[in-house]
Amino acid sequence: MAGTPRKKSRSGTKRPHPRGNPQKAHVSRDPRTPVKATARDWIGAARLRTLPLAITPVLIGTGAARLADNEFHWLLALGCLAVAVLLQIGVNYANDYSDGVRGTDDVRVGPARLTGAGKARPRTVLLVSLAFFALAGVAGLAMTIRTQQWFLIAIGAVCIVAAWFYTGGKRPYGYNALGEVFVFVFFGLVATVGTTFIQVQIVPQEAWFGAVAAGLFACAVLLANNLRDIDQDRIAGKRTLSVLIGTRGTQVLFTVFVLVPFGIGVWLAVFYPIAWLTLMALLLALPAILIVWTFGKPRELVVALSLTSFASVAYGALLFWAFTG
Template sequence: MSNSARNKPKSKRKGGHPAGKRGAVAPATFRDWVGGARLRTLPLAIAPVLVGTGAAVDASNPGVFHWIRALLCLAVALCLQIGVNYANDYSDGVRGTDAYRVGPSRLTGSGKASPRAVLIVALVFFGLAAVAGLLLVIASHQWWLLIVGAAAIVAAWFYTGGKHPYGYYGLGEVFVFVFFGLVATAGTMFVQVLNVSQVAWLGAVAVGLLACAVLVVNNLRDIDVDKQAGKRTLSVLIGRAWSRVLYAVFVLVPFVILAMISLLYTLGWLGFFTLIAALPAVIITLFGRTPRELITALQLTSISALAYAAFLAAALAWSPL
């Protein structure tokens, strides 16, 4: 068989499973559904809430802490992240993109769960995020935040959903930076103290860049299959070499920001312990060649993002000034 014939994408069926005919597949188990939530991505949802809460504690009066609002922010972020993960599973599955996956199978793409079931679960988590967000709006009396929340859910859906998903046109990093960096961090602080400090914006940029780094290394791993599936991620558009460079920038710039913050918040210097995980991730990404190596880098980056946020939040909340 010629290379051109071998590489020609498979046509999608008009009915049944989007990836084509398959043999009998066992129904999804509870473990499969948990796997569909992609728990390894949840640190990216927790990180901005930690930083925003730390900044809120720093800006509030001593002894004042809106812990219920902080928990509601965490619920919004986690439910939105899980909803995005299931929505991506559904959209990529029905579009046939997951037919080219070489990594862990997805619920829809593998045929273990029906597209309708996966879609319903995604919508349930989007609904839970909306309810938690509404409670925050009621508590803070900032009704205009309803627009921000609606925009976040719409952006989450159209990442891979709809006729022209922006995640297929190299814009995924923009969404991640804006909503899982700027909006999540600044929003967490704002609903607690009705203000966003300069240091909170700096922290928002930092955690947003780390979240983008996770997406870049993930897309770098999948660059060949994404090309085959017609998914034009940023890594597909700029190539492997520039993706590796961009990843390194996304990981290292937050530590420049941390150094700036640490000049005022002295406990911030402890955040440089995060480099124990971040530097190996950069080295692996720059020089690694196999998917397994890049998966390791992805895991280290996710851990780094959470540790970075925890150190920064602690520094903002408890550093002597």
């Protein structure tokens, strides 16, 4: 039996009947269509939860400088802070760009990235990253002129190059299990000792102890991040330290990296009693360790990452107080 003939449009083509309730009919968006990044997306890509790691070495380095000089060099300290924060944001955007164009971020567990999620053009993310590196360079140049320590230009250039090649270039060291080494050197030793030297042109041993602590906290945060991404990194061919030593090895190393700074704090407390208060940062660090050992879903490690980052800056602030109190 023939069905009811369908109505034809003015052009003569058949118009199909909509299925279901016509009032609920809608046109679905093509999933391949890129979604423009919002201001919130750009702020998220800066990874603000990692910025305390840039503050910690400046606090410790400034406190150590105070031991060598009775005056606070606030302008230089703020300059060091600007360089550290700008470099941190710059490397975060650089990682977003490099991992995105390589396809490493095609399947992510953590927050979506700008490049990998197609929310921004790779070139735009790259330019933003370079802009922050340039701003860090300008701040560093200003301090170099102020202190007349011209070799600092070379150190600053090395820092920017190291920040870029963490995930950039043909052979990024972050893809070959060297990320923690460079993070320890640049976000721990160079940042802390450099802050002290820029202010007083000498480096007391307290700055070195504090630099080791700051570097270990930064490495612990990187481990928590890589533990979260261990499965996708293994598939993508990103050979992080966590991929090489596995989940259990990463858990053990994370615990060591988090607890050793408190051992350093106890040692410094023998000479600077207020340093005992650095143990208060364990209120943030211990829950982070617990999460790393008991997490059920990779997303839970984002909390551990944040707690470790804030434990770092709390430790740095208390050690600054111990050195200046």
